[in-house]
Amino acid sequence: MPVPVFDVREVTFRYHRVMALDNLSLAIVPGQRVALLGANGSGKSTLLRILDGLAFPEKGSITFCGEVLTEERLQDSEFTFPFRRRVGLVFQNPDVQLFSPTVFDEVAFGPLQLQWPREKVRAKVEEMLEVMKITHLKDRSPHHLSTGEKKRVTLASVLVLDPEVLLLDEPTAALDPKSASQMIDFLIGLRGGAKTVITSTHDLDIVEDIADQCFVFQTGRVVAAGTPTEILRQTSMLEQTNLVHTHRHVHATGATHSHPHRHPNKH
Amino acid sequence: MYIPDGYLSPSTCAVLYGAAAPFWYTALQRVKKSLSTRLVPLLSVMAALSFVVMMFNLPLPGGTTGHAVGVAIATIILGPWASILAISIALSIQALFFGDGGITTLGANCFNMAIVGSLVAYAVYRLAAGRAALTSSRRVVAAALAGYTAINASAFCAAVEFGIQPLFFKDPSGAPLYAPYPLSIAIPAMMIGHLTFAGLAELVLSAGVVAYFQRTNPSLLKLTAPGNLAADEEIAGAESQSMWRTVRPLGIGLALLLVLTPLGILAAGTAWGEWSARDFTNLQAREKMALASQHAVPPVQPPLGLQRLSTLWTAPFPQYAPSFVRRPAVGYALSAMFGSGAIILASLITGSLATRARDKRDELS
Amino acid sequence: MNFLERTLAGFLSAMEHALDAEDLAKTHGLLQRLDPRIKVIGILTLIIGAATAHKLWVISAVFAIALILAASSRVSPLLLAKRVWIPVLLFTGIIALPAPFVIPGRVVWRLPGLGWPLTAQGLLSAGYLVTRVETASTLSVLLILSTPWTHVLKALRVLRVPVVLVVILGMAYRYIFLLLESACDMLESRRSRMVGELKGPDRRRLAAASVGVLMSKTMQLSGDVYSAMLARGFRGEVYLRNDFHTASLDWIMLAVFAALAAGALYYGR
Numbered sequence: 001m002p003v004p005v006f007d008v009r010e011v012t013f014r015y016h017r018v019m020a021l022d023n024l025s026l027a028i029v030p031g032q033r034v035a036l037l038g039a040n041g042s043g044k045s046t047l048l049r050i051l052d053g054l055a056f057p058e059k060g061s062i063t064f065c066g067e068v069l070t071e072e073r074l075q076d077s078e079f080t081f082p083f084r085r086r087v088g089l090v091f092q093n094p095d096v097q098l099f100s101p102t103v104f105d106e107v108a109f110g111p112l113q114l115q116w117p118r119e120k121v122r123a124k125v126e127e128m129l130e131v132m133k134i135t136h137l138k139d140r141s142p143h144h145l146s147t148g149e150k151k152r153v154t155l156a157s158v159l160v161l162d163p164e165v166l167l168l169d170e171p172t173a174a175l176d177p178k179s180a181s182q183m184i185d186f187l188i189g190l191r192g193g194a195k196t197v198i199t200s201t202h203d204l205d206i207v208e209d210i211a212d213q214c215f216v217f218q219t220g221r222v223v224a225a226g227t228p229t230e231i232l233r234q235t236s237m238l239e240q241t242n243l244v245h246t247h248r249h250v251h252a253t254g255a256t257h258s259h260p261h262r263h264p265n266k267h
Numbered sequence: 268m269y270i271p272d273g274y275l276s277p278s279t280c281a282v283l284y285g286a287a288a289p290f291w292y293t294a295l296q297r298v299k300k301s302l303s304t305r306l307v308p309l310l311s312v313m314a315a316l317s318f319v320v321m322m323f324n325l326p327l328p329g330g331t332t333g334h335a336v337g338v339a340i341a342t343i344i345l346g347p348w349a350s351i352l353a354i355s356i357a358l359s360i361q362a363l364f365f366g367d368g369g370i371t372t373l374g375a376n377c378f379n380m381a382i383v384g385s386l387v388a389y390a391v392y393r394l395a396a397g398r399a400a401l402t403s404s405r406r407v408v409a410a411a412l413a414g415y416t417a418i419n420a421s422a423f424c425a426a427v428e429f430g431i432q433p434l435f436f437k438d439p440s441g442a443p444l445y446a447p448y449p450l451s452i453a454i455p456a457m458m459i460g461h462l463t464f465a466g467l468a469e470l471v472l473s474a475g476v477v478a479y480f481q482r483t484n485p486s487l488l489k490l491t492a493p494g495n496l497a498a499d500e501e502i503a504g505a506e507s508q509s510m511w512r513t514v515r516p517l518g519i520g521l522a523l524l525l526v527l528t529p530l531g532i533l534a535a536g537t538a539w540g541e542w543s544a545r546d547f548t549n550l551q552a553r554e555k556m557a558l559a560s561q562h563a564v565p566p567v568q569p570p571l572g573l574q575r576l577s578t579l580w581t582a583p584f585p586q587y588a589p590s591f592v593r594r595p596a597v598g599y600a601l602s603a604m605f606g607s608g609a610i611i612l613a614s615l616i617t618g619s620l621a622t623r624a625r626d627k628r629d630e631l632s
Numbered sequence: 633m634n635f636l637e638r639t640l641a642g643f644l645s646a647m648e649h650a651l652d653a654e655d656l657a658k659t660h661g662l663l664q665r666l667d668p669r670i671k672v673i674g675i676l677t678l679i680i681g682a683a684t685a686h687k688l689w690v691i692s693a694v695f696a697i698a699l700i701l702a703a704s705s706r707v708s709p710l711l712l713a714k715r716v717w718i719p720v721l722l723f724t725g726i727i728a729l730p731a732p733f734v735i736p737g738r739v740v741w742r743l744p745g746l747g748w749p750l751t752a753q754g755l756l757s758a759g760y761l762v763t764r765v766e767t768a769s770t771l772s773v774l775l776i777l778s779t780p781w782t783h784v785l786k787a788l789r790v791l792r793v794p795v796v797l798v799v800i801l802g803m804a805y806r807y808i809f810l811l812l813e814s815a816c817d818m819l820e821s822r823r824s825r826m827v828g829e830l831k832g833p834d835r836r837r838l839a840a841a842s843v844g845v846l847m848s849k850t851m852q853l854s855g856d857v858y859s860a861m862l863a864r865g866f867r868g869e870v871y872l873r874n875d876f877h878t879a880s881l882d883w884i885m886l887a888v889f890a891a892l893a894a895g896a897l898y899y900g901r
Contacts, residue, residue: 054859077867084865091863095810096856099308101782101802108873113865118873141654141782143809157864271724272772273764277684304868305858307796311803312854318804319811320843322646324638326835332635337843344847356797360805363788364781365649366715366773370676371683433735433757438686440737442756445764447731475840476847484848 003066005030005165005196006051011060013046013220020046021057022220028196030164035207036200037231038217039242044200045092047217048167051198052089053080085114088163092170094150097157098142103134106142107157114161124160132156148179155186166190168199172206184209204232204243216241269361270376272369274446275428276436283428284374290382291355294348302349313349314356317341321357325468333468338384338421339392339414340476346490347389354381375428379421388417392491401488402481407474414473415466419458422465426450426457635839636823643812643819649715650809656777661705663778667882668787674889675775681893682767685900688759694896695767698774705778716769724765728758781805786872799870807853815846 004027013021021043028034036044049055050062053074062069064083073079091097100106107128111121129135132152142150151171158166171187172180187210190197199210207214208228216224216231218241224231231238238244275283299306320337327333341350355377362368368376395409430450433443448456480487657664663671682694702712737753775784785802789795819842830838 049859052863054862080867081865084863089863091856091860093856096853097860099311099803099806099857099861101785101806105782105873110864112871112873113867115871121873139780139782141809142806143813144654161864271720271765272679272683272768273724273761277680280683304862304866305854306868307800307803307866307870308858308861309854311800312807312850312857314800314804315807315811316847316850318808319643319815319846322639322642323839323843324635324642325839326635326832328832328836330832332638340843340847356800356804360801360808362772363784363801364776364805365646366769366776369768370679370772371768438756438760440753440756442737442753442760443735444686444757444760447728447735447754447757447761452734471836472840472843475836476844479840479844480847483844487847487851 002030004028004063005032005065006198007063008047008051009061009063011047011050011057011062013050013055013057015046019220021050023060024220024222025060026215026222026225028198030196031194032213033191033197033211034199035211035214035228036198036217037202037204037207037214037241037243038200039202042217042241043220044217045169046220048089048169048198048200052087052167053083054089081114084110085161086163087165087167088158088161089167090151090154090158090169090171092173094147094154095142097154098145098150100142102139102141103145103153104129104138106153107160110157110161128156128160132159147174148176148182151175151179151183164194165196165198168197170201171199172201172203202243204238207232216243218242269358269368270372270379270425270428272371274369274432275372275375276432276445277371279428279432279445280371280374283372283378287355287374287378287382290351291377294351297348298352310349310352310356313341313345313353314360317353317357318360320472321361323472325472327464327467327471331464333464335414335465335468335472336380336384336418336421337469337472338380338417339388339410339469339473342385342388342413342417343392343410343473343477343491344480344487347385350385350388351381354385375425379424379428383424384417384421387420388413389491391416396492398493401485401492406481406488406492407478410477411470411474414469418466418469419461422457422461423454426454429453429457635835636819636826640816640819640823643816647809647812650781652711653777654780656707657780659706661707661778662885663701663705663774665881666885667876667878668779668783669790669876670878670882670886670889671775671779672784672787673790674886674893675771677889677893678896679768679771681896681900682764682771685764685896687900688756688763690896690900691760691763691767694892695763695770697892698767698770702770702774705774707774707777711777712770712773716773717766720766720769721762724762728761731755731758731761783876786874786876789872789874795870795872798872803857807857810853811846811850814849815842818842818845 006026006028008024008026011021011024012019024043024047036047038044046055050057050069051064053064053069056069056071056074064087067073067079074083098106100109104125107125108121111124116124126135129138132155134149134152134156137145137149137153142153145153155171168187171183175183184206187197187199187206197210201207211228214224214226214228214231215222216237223241224234224237235244298310302309317337320340321334323334324332325335336354338350338354341353345353358368358376358381359373362370362373362376392409392413395412396406399405399409427450429446429448430453432445433447433449436444438444446453477488666674678694678697682691685691685694699709702709732750732754733748735751735754735757737751739749740752740755741750742748743750779787782802785798785805788798788801822838822842
């Protein structure tokens with residue numbers, strides 16, 4: 001049994017007196033592609049921040065490859081230097097992650113902080129821009145980009161460091177269908193690689209493509225775990241956790257009825 | 268008042284950059300210490316906010332609208348030093364990236380609005396709010412007062428900067444080279460607009476936002492309220508250990524001003540109103556009085572009240588020069604030093620008495 | 633809703649101005665082709681030259697230089713008139729208007745009818761003020777219109793501005809647009825929900841609440857940006873890239889700027 005990449009043990013985290021994570025435990029194996037499923041506010045984003053050492057649980061522990069992540073440990077630059085390179089987090093709101101004057105500067109930020117030599121920085125950044133097909137945007141300022149372009153830049157700025165673990169917070173949220181499907185293609189493309197990918201989403205349609213293992217969240221707890229196929233079969237559980245809903249609708253034939261279902265594009 | 272390039276002479280601009288520098292330096296040191304790695308994102312976003320607030324059109328009583336700087340709000344929520352930096356950065360962006368407001372006069376604008384504004388707002392707010400609860404209406408009033416006073420203090424500084432231009436900077440024919448109006452016109456002109464519209468705008472904004480936060484998120488007001496342990500410790504620590512260190516840049520500024528006071532002698536004639544009873548019967552003095560009063564003829568006899576009171580107090584330095592000092596410039600400077608020294612001594616004594624009283628009260632409570 | 637609409641109009645025009653600047657900065661004029669560091673220094677020295685001059689003709693000469701620079705950089709005089717010349721005339725012009733009547737000196741004319749005297753010194757001082765402000769403003773707007781703001785930012789390093797301040801300036805500028813956008817959204821949604829006129833105190837409460845909401849969002853934003861920076865390895869030090877290359881044109885123009893500024897300082901003293 002390989003050392004889990006992340007071992008979360010009975011973690012409790014409160015956010016302004018609201019319980020975000022409630023005695024939560026789960027483990028993630030290296031190379032796994034994991035989906036954290038849950039409605040908004042179920043604790044997925046909070047967990048991702050804790051996994052990236054940006055927030056620390058008030059109870060319980062979390063280890064990364066055997067190392068316990070505490071506030072003190074994250075202030076030790078000998079630990080954080082490699083940690084920041086090995087784990088990359090793409091935030092849900094791209095604007096908070098695009099704080100540099102130009103796209104090129106943004107992608108170069110990580111490598112510059114990790115003090116790579118200048119030539120290497122320039123070469124790596126240009127390569128990454130090519131891969132993400134955003135070379136034409138390299139001198140643009142972030143406030144003029146479309147949401148899809150912004151998300152591609154944030155991905156590029158994290159992937160340029162070639163992390164072993166990729167954490168993605170709602171990567172397809174707020175994207176138009178075309179950009180969303182491009183994003184999904186990209187996520188599918190990570191299959192078979194050495195990376196561990198943890199994606200949080202409430203979109204059940206993409207789960208089968210992007211993940212081998214799912215955890216369903218509700219009010220800060222894991223209420224179900226399993227492969228996508230197993231999870232998708234549990235319709236009553238999915239209804240309870242607000243991942244699907246029931247309402248009356250009209251079919252083309254004119255008959256109306258109600259049953260639990262998902263809408264491929266949220267309305 | 269955002270002073271554009273061309274209103275102030277390069278030497279005035281340089282002096283004001285020099286006056287601003289120690290405050291910027293102190294502010295950066297203190298803010299860096301309290302924020303450490305958060306400095307960059309917090310200050311950037313606060314400066315951006317300050318910029319946007321300056322662009323807000325605010326509704327004023329009477330149906331008009333006006334703009335405010337938001338200096339009191341920034342000071343109350345961020346503390347005076349961070350406020351100095353955030354507003355200075357917003358002003359710099361306005362000048363450098365939007366071409367609004369002067370580049371040579373950036374130091375002057377920062378000094379007037381960011382530095383003087385923040386410090387005055389802080390002093391007035393702390394004094395007026397006292398130890399009132401975070402959600403009390405006294406704090407709203409204190410904020411309104413702080414905003415109003417701060418913006419008028421800034422306007423006054425700008426008025427003085429304008430008013431001294433024609434005094435020192437004239438071309439050979441006597442035409443003023445920069446802001447053309449003397450103090451007697453500049454001060455009333457600036458202050459009328461600010462005591463009314465600009466002051467009102469600042470008052471409305473400061474009171475309104477503090478009231479809003481009292482309803483929604485009172486903890487934001489903690490930083491500048493006593494009872495906040497961190498702020499109190501900081502103040503106590505500064506007062507006892509590093510008081511001199513933190514006050515040093517201000518001391519340098521004050522020293523600079525003291526050295527420059529003899530320049531007051533270059534002002535022609537006497538300051539309006541500063542006449543003794545004797546001057547009314549002296550021909551030369553009467554000429555000077557007329558000049559200073561826009562050619563109004565002074566009364567032949569000194570006013571009765573002036574005559575009665577003029578013998579009441581003979582200042583230790585009559586005519587600003589004790590007999591043993593021959594050169595008036597030296598006497599002027601000495602008087603300035605003595606005057607400021609007396610004021611500083613008085614404030615130190617009151618300050619330490621107040622601290623001692625507060626410490627005693629804290630011990631008992 | 634006077635104040636809502638005026639505020640919105642102000643926000644929109646600021647965003648437009650920034651866009652105009654970015655467009656113009658991409659055309660191929662003289663100023664656009666220069667290394668931004670040389671441009672910043674050059675234009676700054678010209679502004680100082682105009683500010684120091686004690687002679688009206690020297691200030692006018694610097695203004696003429698600004699016009700030549702504008703023409704060779706494809707900046708239309710109409711744009712300059714709209715953005716600089718007319719606003720300055722309206723503001724500084726009105727301030728300078730009383731000067732010929734108020735400043736003491738040699739009387740050269742009397743206003744017919746009212747008999748108010750105009751002095752030569754007063755006219756001169758009005759002239760000094762208006763031409764100085766017009767010249768300096770024209771030069772700074774030329775700098776902005778011909779240089780992408782990101783280049784202006786990095787050029788400040790040449791003037792020994794500390795790295796941390798350059799980074800803060802850049803980040804603040806970038807987030808101004810985010811705040812402007814969300815402020816616009818907020819104000820527009822409030823405006824669309826307005827039915828009828830609000831009374832004075834309610835208007836003021838609305839304005840204060842708008843600013844308050846913006847402030848709260850800003851606090852949230854700063855925390856998130858901080859986390860995002862930490863996540864990519866930020867530890868308090870910032871590192872910038874330097875990617876400017878000077879060509880021979882730059883050195884020639886630097887010499888030209890230096891000569892013009894020296895001339896202004898010499899003849900203007």
